[in-house]
Amino acid sequence: MTENSLDTAGRQAAVGPDGPISSTVAKAPPAGGRPPRPTLGRRVVVFADSLWRPALVLAVFFAAWWFVAAREYVPNYLVPTPGQVWETMTTQWSELARHTLVTLYETVLGFVLAAALGLVTAVAIAYSRTLDKALYPIVLFAQVIPKIAIAPLLVVWFGLGLTPKIILAVLIAFFPVVISGVAGLRSTDPELLDLAATMGAGPWRTFRKIRFPNALPHLMAGLKVAVTLAVVGAVVGEFVGASEGLGYVLLLANGNLDAPLLFADLILMSAIGIVLFVLVEIAEALLIPWHASRRAGVSLTTS
Amino acid sequence: MTAAPAATGTAIGMSGLTVRFTTRRSQTTALDDVSLDIEPGEFVTIVGPSGCGKSTLLKIVAGLVKPTSGEVSLLERPVRGPQKEIGFVFQKAALLEWRGARANILLQAEMRGMDRTQAARRADELIEMTGLTGFEKALPHELSGGMQQRVALCRALLHSPPVLLMDEPFGALDALTREQMNAELHRIWRETGTTVVLVTHSIAEAVFLGTRVVVMSPRPGRIIRTFPVELPAHRDYAQVMSDPRFDRLATDLRGLLGSAAANH
Ligand SMILES: Nc1ncnc2c1ncn2[C@@H]1O[C@H](COP(=O)(O)OP(=O)(O)OP(=O)(O)O)[C@@H](O)[C@H]1O
Ligand SMILES: [Mg+2]
Numbered sequence: 386m387t388e389n390s391l392d393t394a395g396r397q398a399a400v401g402p403d404g405p406i407s408s409t410v411a412k413a414p415p416a417g418g419r420p421p422r423p424t425l426g427r428r429v430v431v432f433a434d435s436l437w438r439p440a441l442v443l444a445v446f447f448a449a450w451w452f453v454a455a456r457e458y459v460p461n462y463l464v465p466t467p468g469q470v471w472e473t474m475t476t477q478w479s480e481l482a483r484h485t486l487v488t489l490y491e492t493v494l495g496f497v498l499a500a501a502l503g504l505v506t507a508v509a510i511a512y513s514r515t516l517d518k519a520l521y522p523i524v525l526f527a528q529v530i531p532k533i534a535i536a537p538l539l540v541v542w543f544g545l546g547l548t549p550k551i552i553l554a555v556l557i558a559f560f561p562v563v564i565s566g567v568a569g570l571r572s573t574d575p576e577l578l579d580l581a582a583t584m585g586a587g588p589w590r591t592f593r594k595i596r597f598p599n600a601l602p603h604l605m606a607g608l609k610v611a612v613t614l615a616v617v618g619a620v621v622g623e624f625v626g627a628s629e630g631l632g633y634v635l636l637l638a639n640g641n642l643d644a645p646l647l648f649a650d651l652i653l654m655s656a657i658g659i660v661l662f663v664l665v666e667i668a669e670a671l672l673i674p675w676h677a678s679r680r681a682g683v684s685l686t687t688s
Numbered sequence: 689m690t691a692a693p694a695a696t697g698t699a700i701g702m703s704g705l706t707v708r709f710t711t712r713r714s715q716t717t718a719l720d721d722v723s724l725d726i727e728p729g730e731f732v733t734i735v736g737p738s739g740c741g742k743s744t745l746l747k748i749v750a751g752l753v754k755p756t757s758g759e760v761s762l763l764e765r766p767v768r769g770p771q772k773e774i775g776f777v778f779q780k781a782a783l784l785e786w787r788g789a790r791a792n793i794l795l796q797a798e799m800r801g802m803d804r805t806q807a808a809r810r811a812d813e814l815i816e817m818t819g820l821t822g823f824e825k826a827l828p829h830e831l832s833g834g835m836q837q838r839v840a841l842c843r844a845l846l847h848s849p850p851v852l853l854m855d856e857p858f859g860a861l862d863a864l865t866r867e868q869m870n871a872e873l874h875r876i877w878r879e880t881g882t883t884v885v886l887v888t889h890s891i892a893e894a895v896f897l898g899t900r901v902v903v904m905s906p907r908p909g910r911i912i913r914t915f916p917v918e919l920p921a922h923r924d925y926a927q928v929m930s931d932p933r934f935d936r937l938a939t940d941l942r943g944l945l946g947s948a949a950a951n952h
Contacts, residue, residue, distance in 0.1 A: 576782045579752045584799035585772030594798060598786050675786040675827050 465645040473645040485653050488631040491547055491619040492657060495554020496612050503559050507566025528560040533621055540626040550622030557618035558611035565607025569600025602676045605669040612665050616658045697764050699851060699883040700726040700749055705758035707744055717908035718744045731877055731884045733894035736904030742887040743779055746853045750776055775844030777854040781836035783828040789839045790824040796846040814842040817872060833860035854886040870896055871925050891941050896928050903944050
């Protein structure tokens with residue numbers, strides 16, 4: 386649609402009556418032929434339209450859950466009813482909120498550190514063959530080593546505080562950032578780098594104006610994976626030794642066979658992951674509106 | 689505008705340039721013993737069959753490709769690495785897809801650390817001159833191929849380089865826009881005294897713009913002949929097209945290119 390209107394405008398400019406090009410083009414439609422911004426009402430409609438499908442699936446899922454639990458096809462100490470879970474959630478909200486904040490804090494801090502460290506590592510790997518050879522094995526090793534296996538060790542080293550959880554979150558979220566960052570930085574069109582060279586630009590300017598923005602679409606994809614993994618890292622850390630956080634609550638609930646609390650806890654954990662994921666998606670939409678994946682009509686999620 | 693470089697000496701000197709590309713599968717000789725001296729203020733156009741090494745030749749002059757053997761000099765200095773006293777128009781537009789047309793043009797200024805207000809004014813002049821008015825903010829994917837090429841042209845002209853290297857800059861334009869762009873380029877060249885090397889597949893374009901036309905052979909690329917263009921320095925498109933000298937040269941070129949392709 387956009388392309389067509391632009392094309393026509395360009396063609397008009399091109400094959401207009403003779404005379405200097407500029408004068409014929411002055412009559413071309415202004416504002417670069419961009420469509421007007423959609424109105425608020427229209428945007429609400431689009432939003433609702435994107436939402437009804439997942440909402441329907443969720444509704445069906447909840448109905449099935451309710452049906453199975455309420456008719457006690459499975460005993461309630463194994464699968465509580467949504468009502469029981471809701472009751473637990475509301476009556477114990479202040480406690481649960483505190484634990485959620487702890488886990489959220491660990492996750493966000495772990496994610497931010499992983500993103501920063503991952504990006505620096507990716508730049509080092511993409512720019513230096515030596516560092517590439519030196520760092521890749523370490524990065525790979527850090528990835529393949531089972532995090533659950535080193536969690537106890539981290540607790541022994543750093544105690545029961547937040548540190549081992551954050552480290553685990555970093556360790557687990559780091560890898561996708563590095564991989565996507567390297568892929569993004571390496572995907573720069575060599576012609577663009579040639580261009581930068583003929584402009585006499587140094588490596589820093591080339592990085593800032595060409596390579597980094599070019600890597601952003603890849604990087605954002607990696608960050609989306611990383612942020613969901615960071616939750617896993619934090620919770621695994623809490624499993625091994627903690628006095629607060631959703632992972633700790635999960636162990637308690639499990640020990641007490643408190644299925645409603647367990648389910649409430651699981652829901653909160655997922656909520657953290659989803660909210661953070663959506664935040665990264667929003668950041669992506671703001672940072673790379675130009676990218677093909679973000680153009681009108683193409684959406685990877687419902688956000 | 690940049691003053692024309694000293695009228696003595698060569699703007700671009702190439703001697704015995706040979707380029708061999710070795711890939712895992714094969715070895716290609718792209719250029720074979722190419723020598724050419726270009727004087728300051730000359731407008732040299734290069735024609736030749738596809739794959740004969742025209743793009744490679746420009747990249748060697750820009751210092752982006754290292755020749756296997758031979759010497760290149762630009763503005764009297766040997767070319768060792770990438771050169772920045774040039775404006776380069778690549779065969780693909782090579783635009784930053786996250787920047788609008790104007791911002792893409794201004795990349796040149798940002799990368800060189802040029803004065804902002806001055807560069808902005810110059811960018812607006814160029815945008816108007818190339819008929820991009822109204823599309824300043826349009827992203828590359830919202831522009832037609834020809835418009836993208838015009839953006840790339842503006843970007844190469846922004847800093848008024850003493851040497852302009854252009855690789856089929858008007859390949860994606862319709863015939864009429866192409867003529868208009870040719871006329872504009874001719875005017876810019878006349879007014880600035882820039883040394884231009886332009887690769888093209890259009891014989892008409894090569895003759896209209898060039899003070900000299902260089903014809904290359906199929907791969908491995910050699911210079912078969914160079915033709916001086918005996919047309920006035922100040923040219924008008926319609927006049928040139930009806931000039932018998934234009935016809936004669938165009939026919940010669942067509943014959944030479946045809947026979948070169950046939951012998952291959
Ligand atoms: N980086 C490279 N690696 C390997 N071979 C290359 C490389 N660049 C060019 N070549 C080869 O060199 C030859 C000349 O390429 P070049 O791009 O200079 O041709 P050209 O004359 O510009 O062609 P066209 O008119 O189609 O643009 C081709 O056969 C091409 O395959
Ligand atoms: Mg080429």
